[in-house]
Amino acid sequence: MLNNTAHTLDKTLRSQLENAVKKARTVAEQAAKAALNRLGVGEPRPADYLNDEQRNLRTRLRALGRQLGDIRHDDRQQDLDNLITSVAYEHWHRMLFARYLEQNHLLMYDQYTALTLEECNELAQEPDVARDEQERRCTTGWELAGVLASKMLPQIFRVDSPVFELSFAPEHQQALTNLVMGLNTDTFHTSDSLGWVYQFWQSDNKERINKSEVKIGARELPAVTQLFTEPYMVSFLLDNALGAWWANQRLTESDWLNAKNEQELRDKASIPGVPLEYLRFVQEEDAQGNKRWAPAAGTFNEWPKTLSELKTLDPSCGTPYILSF
Known part of the structure; x- marks a missing residue:
């Protein structure tokens, strides 16, 4: 979805993003x-001071909280822990994603028109041009940008x-805005920054859970297990699974016997756009002393012989130690 995303976050940008996301979770939950x-x-x-609209919203939020796992006690008092976490998460990430879209000219007002945050702010000051109730409720450019982002990804x-x-209270909203706007714009054009965002959001919670040594339950599980898999890990996994299978289909017996080094084999196996830079080969020697190259991960002879027969069970290939076809 995001265009111009070729490089990955360098150490400085990753550190800046980590600090911003950690602060954002604290502010958003407050x-x-x-x-x-x-x-x-x-x-x-x-x-008594709530009007009808606020009472209705309160009722819906209580229902959502129960869906998320908050307990309503016998005296009708209701816990808020899960609801607080959800509200904070959704508000911050909608803001952040809107900024990603805006920086990549993908914050679409209609099929043909991409807006900047400045243009969103101008539209928010003109309620007469609002196209629906969600847009009419917007009083700031950020709110309108968030609504547009929601329409693009309603799921x-x-x-x-x-x-x-x-x-949110103005001081909290301003603090979150400052954190988003304080990020270097290069962050929004990298291929891995969105992946890091979730891990950074969970970082402090993960550390707290690990230090507490509590038994890991459903609520704690995501923070300690759902970690971002860096691009090189996924590339290594794919190159030495699907790539090894591909090399075995593509290379000839002469290639296996006569190649001078691994790079020669990678060059012959690769195709435009798929360099197979992480694909590894080993040279084996039989009892007669004859040497022959082979993929280090194996040849996967039990796999189908054509790509059309492969069925990927893990489309994201996001787990660094399991890949199923």
């Missing part, structure tokens, strides 16, 4: 807790979610 408390979402009954950021009807 903001979510304060906003939910203002509506009395965890309280047994709605406060990820649901436009009808009560989470996005919840407004």
